[in-house]
Amino acid sequence: MERSQRTITLASGELPYTVVGEGRPVLYLHPAGGVRWTPVLERLAESHQLFIPVLPGYDGTLFHDGVDSVPALAKMIGEFVDAAIGVNCDVIGHSFGGWVATWLAVERPDRVEHLVLECAAGFRPALPNGVPSDPAALRAMLFAHPEKLTGEEKPPEVEAGNRTATMHYRGPVLGVDDALVARLGEIENLTLIVHGTEDRRIPAASSQLLRREIKHAYLVYIWDAGHAIEIDQPERLFDVVDSFLKRSEAFIVNWGTTAIPLSS
Amino acid sequence: MPYTEFQGGGEGWPVPNRDFDPRRAEEHFRTYVDTMAYAEECGFDWIGCNEHHFSPYGLMANPNIIGGALAYRTKSASIAICGNLIPLNNPIRVAEEYAMLDCMTGGRFVAGLMRGIPHEYISYNIPPSESWERQREAIQLILKAWTESEPFGWEGKHFQFRQVSIWPKPYQRPHPRLIVSATSIDSAKFAAEVGATMGMVLISDLETTKDLIRVYRETARANGWEPTADNILIGMHCCIAENSEDAKEALRVGHDYFQNTLLAAVRNAQRIVLQQTRYHKDDENRDRWQKRLTQRAGQTLEESIAAGTTLCGDPGEVVEQIRRVHRELGHGIFNFTMKVGTVPDEVVLRGMELFRDRVLPHVRDLGTTEEKAWNAVSAR
Numbered sequence: 001m002e003r004s005q006r007t008i009t010l011a012s013g014e015l016p017y018t019v020v021g022e023g024r025p026v027l028y029l030h031p032a033g034g035v036r037w038t039p040v041l042e043r044l045a046e047s048h049q050l051f052i053p054v055l056p057g058y059d060g061t062l063f064h065d066g067v068d069s070v071p072a073l074a075k076m077i078g079e080f081v082d083a084a085i086g087v088n089c090d091v092i093g094h095s096f097g098g099w100v101a102t103w104l105a106v107e108r109p110d111r112v113e114h115l116v117l118e119c120a121a122g123f124r125p126a127l128p129n130g131v132p133s134d135p136a137a138l139r140a141m142l143f144a145h146p147e148k149l150t151g152e153e154k155p156p157e158v159e160a161g162n163r164t165a166t167m168h169y170r171g172p173v174l175g176v177d178d179a180l181v182a183r184l185g186e187i188e189n190l191t192l193i194v195h196g197t198e199d200r201r202i203p204a205a206s207s208q209l210l211r212r213e214i215k216h217a218y219l220v221y222i223w224d225a226g227h228a229i230e231i232d233q234p235e236r237l238f239d240v241v242d243s244f245l246k247r248s249e250a251f252i253v254n255w256g257t258t259a260i261p262l263s264s
Numbered sequence: 265m266p267y268t269e270f271q272g273g274g275e276g277w278p279v280p281n282r283d284f285d286p287r288r289a290e291e292h293f294r295t296y297v298d299t300m301a302y303a304e305e306c307g308f309d310w311i312g313c314n315e316h317h318f319s320p321y322g323l324m325a326n327p328n329i330i331g332g333a334l335a336y337r338t339k340s341a342s343i344a345i346c347g348n349l350i351p352l353n354n355p356i357r358v359a360e361e362y363a364m365l366d367c368m369t370g371g372r373f374v375a376g377l378m379r380g381i382p383h384e385y386i387s388y389n390i391p392p393s394e395s396w397e398r399q400r401e402a403i404q405l406i407l408k409a410w411t412e413s414e415p416f417g418w419e420g421k422h423f424q425f426r427q428v429s430i431w432p433k434p435y436q437r438p439h440p441r442l443i444v445s446a447t448s449i450d451s452a453k454f455a456a457e458v459g460a461t462m463g464m465v466l467i468s469d470l471e472t473t474k475d476l477i478r479v480y481r482e483t484a485r486a487n488g489w490e491p492t493a494d495n496i497l498i499g500m501h502c503c504i505a506e507n508s509e510d511a512k513e514a515l516r517v518g519h520d521y522f523q524n525t526l527l528a529a530v531r532n533a534q535r536i537v538l539q540q541t542r543y544h545k546d547d548e549n550r551d552r553w554q555k556r557l558t559q560r561a562g563q564t565l566e567e568s569i570a571a572g573t574t575l576c577g578d579p580g581e582v583v584e585q586i587r588r589v590h591r592e593l594g595h596g597i598f599n600f601t602m603k604v605g606t607v608p609d610e611v612v613l614r615g616m617e618l619f620r621d622r623v624l625p626h627v628r629d630l631g632t633t634e635e636k637a638w639n640a641v642s643a644r
Binding site: 212247248255 | 386393
């Protein structure tokens with residue numbers, strides 16, 4: 001499937017992004033490890049048009065002046081939706097991207113349709129565990145099945161840059177983003193929260209908090225998945241997310257083989 | 265059995281259980297079993313309960329457990345589980361548990377084989393579109409499990425068992441009486457085809473019900489058997505008090521809670537099932553169902569009493585209401601749902617005593633001499 005690499009000029013700077021697939025537009029916000037092309041995205045692109053920006057500072061890109069917090073990042077992404085997508089879209093955010101996506105839903109409800117939060121960061125009731133610097137230990141923390149990770153590793157300097165970027169946006173927020181939690185009740189979007197049962201980076205309590213505070217939310221645990229949920233269990237995650245995006249709240253119904261076919 | 269502390273809220277499905285209080289549930293279950301046992305003393309021939317999932321609408325996730333509790337608290341009343349949701353469960357497990365209950369009660373067991381309503385399918389992740397064929401196949405399998413004299417295998421569409429030989433088998437031979445819900449033309453035909461008693465609880469109106477009974481009788485004859493009045497079960501909400509106004513006030517409050525609070529989430533689930541896609545491609549079908557769902561909810565208590573679909577008033581009024589419904593429908597089994605929503609337990613108990621002392625003596629002999637047994641089920 002052809003992935004189109006583009007760049008758009010926003011008020012704060014240039015933003016590179018990928019467009020892939022055809023169908024309803026979906027904005028995908030990547031985790032703190034930067035953009036990674038996963039089997040889940042591959043499958044979603046079969047019936048959706050994915051827009052995947054590289055958040056400033058990640059994967060070797062430059063920071064944008066004045067964009068120095070998660071809410072500021074969300075505001076910039078809102079501008080990206082206006083300029084690059086031009087219509088309302090569903091939003092998927094993974095980990096750090098889920099944190100940004102939640103701010104986007106709060107700040108730009110006019111642009112967001114359905115919201116999917118994959119083990120979102122920003123809602124940890126306890127201080128996070130330290131991130132191991134040893135690559136093997138890091139993989140053990142993030143993956144339930146590190147053997148499923150294929151493709152090229154990112155160069156050490158890019159990974160270091162990504163860690164710096166997360167620190168840059170996160171600022172003093174280590175556990176719960178109280179300002180955002182206070183506004184979760186404003187979210188009217190139908191929201192799917194997915195969480196791996198083996199996630200050792202973000203506790204289930206984070207997703208439980210989101211389920212409790214967002215009015216129209218569903219929480220689904222993905223069995224035998226760690227924090228790298230898209231790599232650990234791509235089929236299970238895709239089935240849930242794709243069905244949610246296409247059937248809305250009716251995704252909870254088992255339609256068997258006689259349902260109206262899923263189409264975008 | 266409703267969870268009457270539920271305050272409502274939420275627009276989706278399922279109902280969040282964050283405020284569930286197990287201590288209140290303990291009281292509800294104890295009261296429920298005590299009430300059902302007392303129903304036997306009040307002259308009810310049957311006592312029974314049903315199965316529901318994921319909702320304060322009913323706490324009976326497995327009514328067979330209550331059946332077990334009732335087996336040794338009662339001596340003569342039939343215990344009617346109306347019933348296990350057959351398409352959702354392992355049919356062999358149903359056959360086994362029902363056979364246990366039949367043995368435990370010494371043959372006082374009545375086997376409800378229900379199809380269930382849409383939200384139950386969401387709860388157990390079964391495609392609603394398969395409900396009919398699962399029901400049909402499962403009932404055949406259950407009957408085989410009860411009646412085959414030698415071990416057998418089953419290679420069906422939905423169920424496969426290489427060998428079946430259940431222990432225990434039912435106490436009653438060839439098997440316990442069957443009840444199948446029959447609130448549509450298709451289900452009335454199906455009940456007759458499998459030789460089951462037709463069950464129609466919370467009927468919408470007498471004319472429609474008469475039609476269903478006609479279809480049931482015609483189908484039974486076409487299948488070589490003649491139903492008696494005892495093969496027709498009619499269910500209604502019922503409240504009996506010393507004076508008419510007290511009965512109506514209690515049922516009005518309880519019914520409002522039932523319709524507007526307990527059933528709200530169930531209606532949400534119905535909507536989700538009917539919605540099918542994000543874009544509501546089947547608007548016409550969805551709207552027709554929604555209209556049907558809200559029709560009953562829109563009736564006042566007085567309207568439903570006048571329509572003959574609710575029993576409510578002082579004992580004399582209820583006697584007349586029962587006579588009228590029987591005159592119209594000619595049924596032999598009357599299911600009284602007396603714990604409707606938040607109707608107080610003391611009102612339920614007093615209503616049962618009034619039924620025993622001042623209603624039953626006037627209605628027990630309704631029907632033909634051969635069919636004079638006047639059965640009634642207590643609270644659902």
